[in-house]
Structures are given as C-alpha cells and as structure tokens.
Amino acid sequence: MELLKKNVNKRKEILGGEIADILKNHADTTVGEIKVKQLLGGMRGMTSLVCNTSFVDPYKGLFISEYSIPEFEDRLPEEIFYLLCAGKFPDDDEMAELREEINARSKLPKFMWSFIRSLPKKMHPMTLFSMCILSMEGRSVFKQNYGTPEMTKAQYWEYTLEDSLNLLSKLPTIAAAIYRIHLLGKQPIDYSPRLDWSNNLAQMLGVNSERSFSELLRLYLVLHCDHEGGNVSAFTSRVVNSALSNIYYAASAGLNGLAGPLHGLANQVCLQFIQGIHAQLGDSPTTDDITAYINNELENGRVIPGYGHAVLRITDPRFSAFMEFGNKYCPNSAYLQTVKKLYYVVPNILKDYKGGKVANPYPNVDAISGSLLYHYGIKKYGFYTVLFGLSRVLGFCAQSVLALGLNQPIIRPKSVTNKWLKDKLEKQ
Ligand code: NMX
Ligand code: MLT
Numbered sequence: 001m002e003l004l005k006k007n008v009n010k011r012k013e014i015l016g017g018e019i020a021d022i023l024k025n026h027a028d029t030t031v032g033e034i035k036v037k038q039l040l041g042g043m044r045g046m047t048s049l050v051c052n053t054s055f056v057d058p059y060k061g062l063f064i065s066e067y068s069i070p071e072f073e074d075r076l077p078e079e080i081f082y083l084l085c086a087g088k089f090p091d092d093d094e095m096a097e098l099r100e101e102i103n104a105r106s107k108l109p110k111f112m113w114s115f116i117r118s119l120p121k122k123m124h125p126m127t128l129f130s131m132c133i134l135s136m137e138g139r140s141v142f143k144q145n146y147g148t149p150e151m152t153k154a155q156y157w158e159y160t161l162e163d164s165l166n167l168l169s170k171l172p173t174i175a176a177a178i179y180r181i182h183l184l185g186k187q188p189i190d191y192s193p194r195l196d197w198s199n200n201l202a203q204m205l206g207v208n209s210e211r212s213f214s215e216l217l218r219l220y221l222v223l224h225c226d227h228e229g230g231n232v233s234a235f236t237s238r239v240v241n242s243a244l245s246n247i248y249y250a251a252s253a254g255l256n257g258l259a260g261p262l263h264g265l266a267n268q269v270c271l272q273f274i275q276g277i278h279a280q281l282g283d284s285p286t287t288d289d290i291t292a293y294i295n296n297e298l299e300n301g302r303v304i305p306g307y308g309h310a311v312l313r314i315t316d317p318r319f320s321a322f323m324e325f326g327n328k329y330c331p332n333s334a335y336l337q338t339v340k341k342l343y344y345v346v347p348n349i350l351k352d353y354k355g356g357k358v359a360n361p362y363p364n365v366d367a368i369s370g371s372l373l374y375h376y377g378i379k380k381y382g383f384y385t386v387l388f389g390l391s392r393v394l395g396f397c398a399q400s401v402l403a404l405g406l407n408q409p410i411i412r413p414k415s416v417t418n419k420w421l422k423d424k425l426e427k428q
Contacts, residue, residue, distance in 0.1 A: 082094065
C-alpha cells in the first residue's frame with residue numbers, strides 16, 4: 001500500500017505543519033468558554049477535540065475534507081476511506097492498489113466461522129460484531145511490534161494503517177456471516193475478489209439481487225462512515241486508541257458505544273417504532289392518528305427515535321439523501337410513507353415539547369435507514385446497527401491513523417467533584 005501510505009504521509013505533513021504553526025503562535029490563546037451547564041450536560045457544544053477526517057456543520061451537515069454529502073454520496077465506500085485518510089479521492093492507480101490490498105487481506109481467520117456458529121442465538125448481532133473484531137486483536141501488527149527497536153513512535157500510524165486495512169478488508173464478510181449464519185441459520189456465501197465492497201456485501205447477504213439493493217448498501221456504507229470526532233462511538237474508539245490499545249480494541253470499543261439506543265441502535269428502534277405504529281393504526285395511518293400516537297409516547301416519557309441531534313440543527317442531510325433514494329426506488333413502500341408522515345408531524349410537536357427544550361426537532365439518519373433496508377428484504381432489524389458499524393469503522397480507523405500520525409497524545413480530560421465546582425463558583 002505504498003501509494004496510500006505516501007498520500008497519508010503527505011496529508012500528515014500538511015496537517016502537522018499547520019498544528020506546529022498554530023501551537024507556535026497561539027498555544028495559550030483561549031478559543032472558547034466552558035459553561036457549568038456544559039460541564040454537567042455531557043459536554044454538548046464544548047469545543048474540545050481536533051479531528052481532521054470530517055466536520056459536522058450544525059446547519060449544513062457532514063463534510064469530509066471540503067466535500068459535502070451531495071458531493072461525495074455517489075462514491076464507493078473504498079473511495080470514502082481514502083478521502084478520510086488522505087484528504088483526497090484516489091485516482092485509478094491508487095484505487096487499484098487499495099482494491100488489491102483489500103482482496104489480499106479479506107480472508108477470515110479459520111476460527112471465525114466456528115466462533116460465529118458457537119454464539120448463543122439470542123445474542124444481539126452487535127455483540128457478535130464487536131466480539132468478532134475483538135477476537136482478532138492478537139493479530140494486530142501494532143501490538144506485535146510495539147516495544148521493538150524496529151518500531152519508532154513516528155511509525156505508529158503506519159502500523160495502525162496496516163491493522164486498519166487488515167481489519168476493514170474482513171468486515172463485509174464478517175457482517176454477512178453474522179446475518180446468514182446467526183440470524184438466518186443459513187450457509188454463508190463466498191466473498192468475490194471481482195466485486196467492490198457494497199456489491200460483495202449485497203451478494204454475501206443473499207437476500208436481494210436487485211441492482212438498487214447494492215446501490216442502497218453502497219449509499220448506506222458511505223453515509224455512515226464518519227461524523228467528526230465527538231460522537232459516542234468515534235470518541236470512544238479514539239480514546240481507547242489514544243492509550244495505544246490497537247485498532248481492534250478501539251473499533252470493538254467504539255462499536256459498543258454505537259450499540260446504544262441514543263446512538264446507532266436508533267436505526268433498529270426506529271423500524272420497531274414504525275412497526276408499532278402500523279400494528280396499532282394499520283399500514284396507512286393518518287397524520288392525525290400519528291399526531292395522537294406521538295403525543296402519547298411523549299406523555300409517557302419516551303423519546304421519539306430518529307429525531308434530535310447533539311450537533312445538527314437541521315434535517316440531517318443523510319436523512320435527505322436516503323429520502324431521495326426512497327423516492328426514486330421504492331416510493332410506494334408502506335414504511336417509507338409512514339417515515340414521510342412522521343417527518344410532517346414530529347418536528348412541529350417537538351418544537352413545542354418541554355417548552356422548546358429539544359435542541360433539534362428534525363430527523364436524523366436513523367429515522368429512515370431501517371425502512372429502506374426492510375423494503376429490500378433485510379427484515380432482521382438487529383442487523384441494522386451492524387451495517388452502521390461496518391461503515392463507521394472506516395471513520396474509527398482513519399481518525400486513529402491521522403491522530404497517531406500527528407503525534408496526538410493520550411486523551412485524558414480532567415474531571416472534578418461537586419465540591420470542587422461549588423468551591424470554585426463561590427470564589428467567583
Ligand atoms: N424525543 C423526545 N425528547 C427528546 C428528543 C426526542 N427525539 N430529542 C431530545 N429530547 C429531549 C432530551 O431527552 C432532553 O430532555 P431532558 O432534558 O428532559 O433529558 C431534551 O430534549 C434536550 O435534549 P437535546 O439537547 O435536544 O438533545 P441531546 O443532545 O441531549 O441528545 C439525542 C441528542 C440524539 C440523543 C436525542 O435527540 C435523542 O434521544 N434522540 C432520539 C434517539 C435518536 O434518534 N438517536 C440517534 C442519533 C443519531 N445517531 O445515529 O447516533
Ligand atoms: C453519528 O453519526 O455519529 C450520529 O449522528 C451521532 C452524532 O454525530 O453525535
């Protein structure tokens with residue numbers, strides 16, 4: 001992977017130069033303030049990290065390098081990984097090299113098949129996915145070489161890139177094996193070196209041979225790849241890797257965060273939510289019925305899944321990209337119709353809920369993704385977050401490669417007690 005390494009190195013030099021300049025001129029400059037409500041409120045809106053893979057603008061959504069979603073949504077996930085790491089799309093030679101590297105590393109360790117088969121059927125697919133990744137941790141070349149005279153600190157990023165490619169190349173096969181073996185009780189389908197990631201995944205899942213299904217998977221893998229550095233999963237993964245725990249440990253840890261209902265599991269919860277609406281109100285509920293249903297959920301203290309965001313203050317552009325897909329390929333899907341009705345109803349309710357306390361009443365990516373997967377025959381919704389995770393590991397890997405390349409230190413913020421805070425405030 002000489003070309004990829006060369007390009008990451010180039011980017012590392014540019015970003016490293018910028019950091020050196022910033023530190024030289026502004027090391028003690030204040031760039032923000034911390035309010036007590038942020039300290040006590042999950043650090044929301046507190047600028048406290050630098051992450052160069054991607055950026056989320058509250059009013060425009062995700063940017064990777066300078067590209068907004070409409071500018072990269074037609075690409076392959078492999079190209080997106082390149083963009084996250086190197087800050088540029090690969091040219092033909094660079095892409096050919098990456099494809100070759102992926103194919104050469106795609107074979108699963110033998111034990112993985114019996115490992116997947118051995119796990120209890122009731123276990124959530126995200127638990128399996130995380131465990132499968134963790135089970136390969138002993139193969140980390142970072143780990144194997146750490147502490148040897150051959151491995152200098154300046155090379156940590158290269159070993160992490162090596163580990164990342166080894167890991168990423170196996171993930172579509174692992175994900176498909178979880179779907180077929182664990183969820184369907186069927187035989188796995190072979191990986192094909194002729195196909196790119198999304199086509200491979202579509203083939204290995206074996207539930208639908210329509211071209212638009214692999215197109216949906218491609219879009220899915222592209223849209224979920226990264227969402228700057230502060231979301232629960234990426235942050236967790238980066239914190240773990242900052243202790244020089246290798247990328248297998250870090251990716252598994254990040255996925256454990258993604259498995260929560262306020263984060264990646266929301267895509268499964270949204271599908272179940274829509275199924276709950278259809279079970280109670282029929283397959284074509286009216287907007288009045290949906291309004292009453294939502295109000296009842298809120299009165300019972302439940303959150304409306306798929307709505308709200310810690311950073312975005314608009315409809316998630318990833319939601320809009322999926323909506324465009326749905327309108328083109330499956331406009332008559334009953335679930336998609338309900339997604340649309342919810343979009344019509346929920347923001348207006350959430351705007352007034354709790355005296356306007358909900359910072360973003362609009363839908364996020366999870367409000368729609370599951371309904372599209374369901375339409376194409378992925379009916380085991382426990383799998384939806386695995387797909388989110390498969391994509392998000394691209395971001396975890398790129399974030400750690402860049403951070404180590406830029407010599408970023410261990411992440412260790414300071415915490416305080418109530419007493420410390422009271423004493424401090426009394427003195428002001
Ligand atoms: N339904 C009901 N209440 C909500 C919602 C919602 N969808 N979103 C926010 N609130 C409430 C929130 O619970 C909080 O109430 P309280 O102070 O009583 O605890 C209040 O509004 C203020 O929260 P925000 O500052 O607007 O949101 P926050 O940054 O804390 O959380 C989410 C962001 C995404 C966790 C939150 O909006 C949520 O729980 N949404 C539903 C779950 C979801 O869709 N998660 C997926 C996010 C995207 N992803 O893929 O990770
Ligand atoms: C994500 O993609 O990670 C989610 O939208 C959550 C976030 O950005 O906080």
